[in-house]
Amino acid sequence: MERNVVIRITIISFVVGFMIAVQYNTVKKPESRDTRDIWEIRHELAEEKRLHSELLNEIASLKKIKAEYEDEDSEEQGKALQSTVDDLRKRAGLTKVTGPGVHLNIQPAEELILSGYKVEPIPPDLLIRLVNEIYRYNGLYIEIDGQRVVHTTAIRDINGRTTVNSVPISNSNVDILIITESFEQAEKLYSYLYASTFRDDFYIDNLKLTIYPAREDITIGAYDGEFTNMYLQKGEGD
Template identity: 85%
Template sequence: MENKVVIRITIISFIVGLMIAVQYNTIQKPESRDTRDIWEIRQELSEEKKVHSELLNEIVSLKKIAAEYEDANIEEQGKVLQSTVDNLKKRAGLTKVVGPGVHLNIRPAEELILSGYKVEPISPDLLIRLVNEIYRYNGLYIEIDGQRIVHTTAIRDINGKTTVNSVPISNSNVDIYIITENFEQAEKLHSYLYASTFQDDFYLDNLKLTIHPAKEEITIDAYDGDLTNTYLLKSEGD
């Protein structure tokens, strides 16, 4: 009888102790609150809706290709298949592309260099930010200092030098070429980059970012490396 009383007291004490511990932990570690303002939330929502729209467009495109396969005869199916392969190779960066776009140039700010400031390599993190923003504003294809940006591209610091596809880029004169879907998108991308803080960001690193007006025709060469299944862009330490 006494053993049962002891067991019951022990169980009750354990439950009470557990409840106190949970309550104490809740007080000590309250749930983190979302401190973003309404505009930050709206911007994130807008980006998510944009991704959703792109996925829907991709689904429509794939359904269209499937319908073409079903409606075509053997000979036409071969043409549709070849067209699909060519399009995938283009999107993967395996072919040269020509189209409307924007030309950027990065070089040391002469007035700062004349004042004694040192020329530093272009920051990989800043370059990654620029590339991601270009893609976010409808840039389709990008080339940096002769290196085509593909899904396996790594932009990072190797032995103190900024590299793209493991190839060191110039410290003194880097051209970036961007191709968009149409000239209207190229003009919008130019306007966005011109109004952004990127020119100031590069200037803080003693560099001058020149954003040339949109062009009707820009050429970007094919990627000449081996494609592997890795991450899109990463900096050292990722």
């Protein structure tokens, strides 16, 4: 009987001690604080608001399409459906596009080459970061050295050559064409890229990045590859 009492007291003492230790550790080591400054938080908030705005615009567009299908007769529904298909082909990169945008050019830095520096391929990781920033600042369509950038595009190193869509790009003269929603957006993109560190980043790799002012008439070609579907399959009757 006394042994059971001792065991119970021991267990209770252990539990109480454990709870005290946990409480002390919580007070002693509070959760790590958010150390970001106000500008970093504002930047992330602005990015979230931009994404939210894009989603709202997309929802409004889909609602408009749905209303058109419901209100029109069969002939008009066919036209609305064709318009939707054309818009989706445009978004996917399957058609040539002309609109306001920005033109970039990448060449070896002449003064460095004359000093004996070797011409190296454009680093894929730097090119990927540039593309991501372009999309982040409202770039809609991008073409790199004649290759249309689509959702399946891979930018990588293959056998020492930088490739876009598995096609090697030039080491000495690469044009990057960007189309935006409006000329105002093109000017904003130009201002951002011009004020960014990208020119210095490319110069470190002996490359000169030239950023030309926004234009009204940038033309980008259609993607000439094939899209592959991993999940969609034709039915037996198709």
